[in-house]
Amino acid sequence: MRSTMLKATLTLLSGSVLAHALPLALGPVLTRLYSPQDFGQFALLWAVASNLAVVVCARYDFALPLEPRPRRAALLMALCLRIAVAVTALSMPVGLTLWWWQGLEQAWLLPLAVLAAGGVQWLGLWATRGHRFGLLATARLVQQGGAAVMQVLLGLLKLGLWGLWLGPVLAGLAATWLLARPAPQGGWRRLLRQPLRRLQAMAAQHRDFPLYNTPHAFAGALQDTLALLLIAAWAGDAAAGFWALxxxxxxxxxxxxxxxLSQALYPQLVHARSAAEARTLVRRTMLTLALMAAPLGTALLLWGPALFAWAFGEQWSDTGVLARGLALYIGLHFIASPLSVVTLAWRAQPWALRLALVGQVVFFAGLAAGLHWGGLAGAAWGVSTAMAAYFLYYFQALASWSDIPHETPA
Structure with missing residues (x-):
């Protein structure tokens, strides 16, 4: 099992390295083509799109790895498809509201952005179920790397906010198209002809995902959206741009x-032969991530301001101050991020939802207190301080979890 997970992780990681190398390498170019105000407005638009995208299938897509039989998996895909169409359509009035409220004319393309980001998530899990990790790596490269390249090209054309917005939308649609093959059993057209009663039965079987994981995921994404709105209201679009960058x-x-790691970890936890094996896998993953997070946080504390000013230009120097204040939060988030699939595999979504809601309150308490007492830099330190206790409790709970479902050895 360890060798299987390592191979899958390395395959996905190789694609991720290439996919993220381009945006990271092109970041200093982007900050010289676009203003902090452009980044702040784009961050708000993309945060709203991402908020809707995480629930584009009501999280039924995360049940795909749990369905081993092709026919049942195809039925679950049909359910996901219908919900995705509905959520994409419902995002149109949200986009029009943003256009009217914030004056962002780009918001009328919100449904395409939701489809792009949500489609990659949904069909990525379809590929994960089929262990098509090479395809996942390629799609990630198209989505992330392609977005950055297009943003640079459109920035050279002086398109401003339109350039930042269209890049990830078009790249995400291209990645979604790649992941749509091979089609589920019977083909895509047959999915639209599935009887409603069968879809309702499948929905009832996996009802924990929309009941518990959907509000959990939505609340997590909503955190970024509300944080940007709060910062923009308090200090303006440029401050939101600093925070977003x-x-x-x-x-x-x-x-x-x-x-x-999470895409490789999820099926391994689902098919663990014993609770002890699953718990050991989580503890080992947690320790490895902690060893990697320590030097990252230390580097930000010591050299964050200098590094960001050097890389992005003096107009972005405030971003480095934020980096120093957020160092502890970022280190703990680095450990926690891949572990989000653990409660899915262990069917602990109700607990995860309750804890996530507590985390939202803690995060915004730290953010608001920091903004009040220390401005934008104070907000960073406030978030780090407030979230430290939350993450430490979360890690301890996962490491000692007792009620773990597992497969019976053949």
Missing amino acids: ALRYLKAPATLLGGA
């Missing part, structure tokens, strides 16, 4: 490793 780069290592 800081988190984009600081969370890049967690996104890079976390996405690859």
